[in-house]
Amino acid sequence: MLDLYELKQFVCFAENKTLSKVSEIMHISQPTLTRNMKHVEDAFGVSLFIHGKNKLELNETGLKAVEYARALLADEKNAIAMVQAYDRSLRTITVESCAPAPLWTLLPDLSSKYPENTISSKMCSIPEIINDVKNEICDIGIIPYAYCGDDLYDSIYATENLSVCIPSNHALASHEHLTFKDINGFNCLLKDEIGFWSELCKQKMPTSKFLVQTNDFDMEELIKSSTLLCFTTNFASHPDNALSNRKIIPITDDEANVTYHLIYKNSTKP
Amino acid sequence: MLDLYELKQFVCFAENKTLSKVSEIMHISQPTLTRNMKHVEDAFGVSLFIHGKNKLELNETGLKAVEYARALLADEKNAIAMVQAYDRSLRTITVESCAPAPLWTLLPDLSSKYPENTISSKMCSIPEIINDVKNEICDIGIIPYAYCGDDLYDSIYATENLSVCIPSNHALASHEHLTFKDINGFNCLLKDEIGFWSELCKQKMPTSKFLVQTNDFDMEELIKSSTLLCFTTNFASHPDNALSNRKIIPITDDEANVTYHLIYKNSTKP
DNA sequence: TGATCTTACGTTTAGCGTAACAATA
DNA sequence: TATTGTTACGCTAAACGTAAGATCA
Helix, strand or coil, rough: CCCHHHHHHHHHHHHHCCCCHHHHCCCCHHHHHHHHHHHHHHHHHHCCEECCCEEEEECHHHHHHHHHHHHHHHHHCCCCHHHHHHHHCCCCEEEECCHHHHHHHHHHHHHCCCCCEEEEEECHHHHHHHHHCCCCCCEEHHHHHCCCCCCCCCEEEEEEEEEEEEECHHHHHHHCCCCCHHHCCCCEEEEECHHHHHHHHHCCCCCCEEEECCCCCHHHHHHCCCCCCCEEEECCCCCCCCCCCEEEEEEHHHEEEEEEEEEECCCCCC | CEEEEEEHHHHHHHHHHHHHHHHHHHHHCCHHHHHHHHHHHHHHCCCCEEEEEEEEEECCCHHHHHHHHHHHHHHHHHHHHHHHHHHHHHHHEEEECCCCHHHHHHHHHHHHHHCCCCCEEEEECHHHHHHHHCCCCEEEEEEEECCHHHCCCCEEEEEEEEEEECCCCCCHHHHHCCCCCHCCCEEEECCCCCCHHHHHHHHHHHEEEEEEEEHHHHHHHHHHCHHHHHHECCCCCCCCCCCCEEEEEEEEEHHEEEEEEEEEEECCCC
């Protein structure tokens, strides 16, 4: 039976040509290597070396054996990595969400409920989420409507209501309610990484332009200093004075008031 | 580092569910197995078992690890087999011939010239032979004409002349020479395993019928007792009285007098 | 002479099995 | 009580390294 550690020495010899090199590299005495190379030969059951008086080299079969030895060692390394990855995946609850807000409460909830598990989350498009939950690539998906289909479990999680933040001196600031149609055409500031909301806004306000901001600080400065519209929701938290000179007006469209649903394949994760 | 022998025990445990079964199957004491399963766990770096008080079973990761262990063991077995096969192929001179006669002298010649090598021979169709020599599936090919092409070496080996054996009282027995055309229409006895000769005869004597014999004894009896034509060549040897009441008449067609050529890819096998 | 591989030899370790123990069905 | 897995313990074998020998550049 082959010994993988000896194969490692064997491959090392193939790469360094002398046992003494292997000896210093692997911190094994030369006599031990001489013996172990014999073990490898015995395990393969064929002669692998040309024994010169003070020179050892691989014969043609030996060179072929090195190829297989390398493959075996790679397979071993891979097997260990795959098993470890699998083990980790068992201890990890993976969440994919269509928007960041529900994660803010769900992730802490999961952490305290399953303290032994790692929680991993990521933002995805809605079709991706449904697909990944179905294929068990992720454990829990969060989508902004009920799931149609009986192959997945579905439970209501939370509701998020979109409002538009209108500068006080803006023409629309007097309204108590607004619709996407009302604000369509006005240019808006928009944070990135807000999931499906960005697609929704672009779709519902086709003639508006959106200035997407990555940096929180930049965003706040622009909100304070510009007359561009921006958005908030019942989930969002803003620095104290960020919206001080703006009026927060609910958007009444159905699409702006979503109920997040958790979808999952196994009933074990409620 | 994984130990393949321990993986074998691990797989055996997966298949037999208890260490005691593994113990009797593999002739290893139970305490040793307990320890070695721990080694496997350590090597994979993750927990693989559920330790009951007097029950040991694989956990989910363990089941996954078994899959990889099985694969590794199969790879190891395959690696050894492949290296041994390669070693054997290096020590084997493979010959493919279009006819048996040249092998009768070539194989002994090769054996004495390369006593350390095994000689392996087989009969093939001419296109197969050329293809196999080109692809180094065989070392030496024997074909009944010169090879057209400069990608293979070619050397003349021997000449074989076909004669027809006519019963003494047969109408054709008076001829000193004959052609395929002359004997076309007469039915013939034919040995099997004579390579391209059978195709040649059938092609050159389209209206004859051929009674193909597998057994040497049957063949001789039929030669003695029937008036069917049969064939011989300068290479063939027959029992003393087998052709006693037949006249051996050379066939003059070019195709009946062939010069065998050895073809080979490397100049190392002359 | 320095580098290399092999052989010989003595030590140590770690691998194994026996025996004893604990727990279950 | 019979079966199973674990722990403890002692022994043996084999694995290792040091030292010495042989060969070559």
